[in-house]
Amino acid sequence: VIGKTYVDHKLQFEKGIETLKKVRNNPWYRMAQNEIRLLNKKSLNLETKKLFLSNEKPTVHVKSRNIDKFKINVYRLNLKEYFRRNQTLRKIEQLDILLIKPDSSYVHQVDKYKKHQEFKLDLPVKIDKSGAYIISVTSENLKASGLLLVSDLGIVVQGNRKELLI
Numbered sequence: 001v002i003g004k005t006y007v008d009h010k011l012q013f014e015k016g017i018e019t020l021k022k023v024r025n026n027p028w029y030r031m032a033q034n035e036i037r038l039l040n041k042k043s044l045n046l047e048t049k050k051l052f053l054s055n056e057k058p059t060v061h062v063k064s065r066n067i068d069k070f071k072i073n074v075y076r077l078n079l080k081e082y083f084r085r086n087q088t089l090r091k092i093e094q095l096d097i098l099l100i101k102p103d104s105s106y107v108h109q110v111d112k113y114k115k116h117q118e119f120k121l122d123l124p125v126k127i128d129k130s131g132a133y134i135i136s137v138t139s140e141n142l143k144a145s146g147l148l149l150v151s152d153l154g155i156v157v158q159g160n161r162k163e164l165l166i
Helices: 002-008 013-021 026-040 079-086
Strands: 043-047 059-065 069-077 104-109 118-124 131-139 142-150
Touching: 013 026, 043 131, 043 142, 059 069, 059 131, 059 142
Parallel strands: none
Antiparallel strands: 043 059, 059 118, 069 104, 069 131, 131 142
8 A cells, every 4th residue: 555655646656666565465465566567567558539620739648658758650541442441440540550651750758757657648649631640659669559530520419318310
């Protein structure tokens, strides 16, 4: 409990890890070891939270741990052609984009980086027109990617027990 307090509330990660290493009691030992493993492991996660209108500034949500900087690549995707070939939009983030030159690319340095701390960032994406984009975030040997949509088309759905309005 004391180790988790150092980590979660006081943000004293080294002291928290040191305290967690001292745990020897059987019911808490596994939890302490898992926490140490989590704090030492590099992680990178990307989420696109919504469809953006063309007059909005698109952003992506990036979570990282033990990574001080990462590269953001933006690839414009012809969604119509992709759907024609695959008959689905599922697993679009697994598209092999490493061989394709990105439309834009830039490096983001994590402000106030601290080892072991998880950072949750909403980062603006440099996109100049509507369309579908694959956003890829990479750092050394980690990669996360997702689909970002910028469009003025949308559907408003309202419903109750008896009616549905689209």
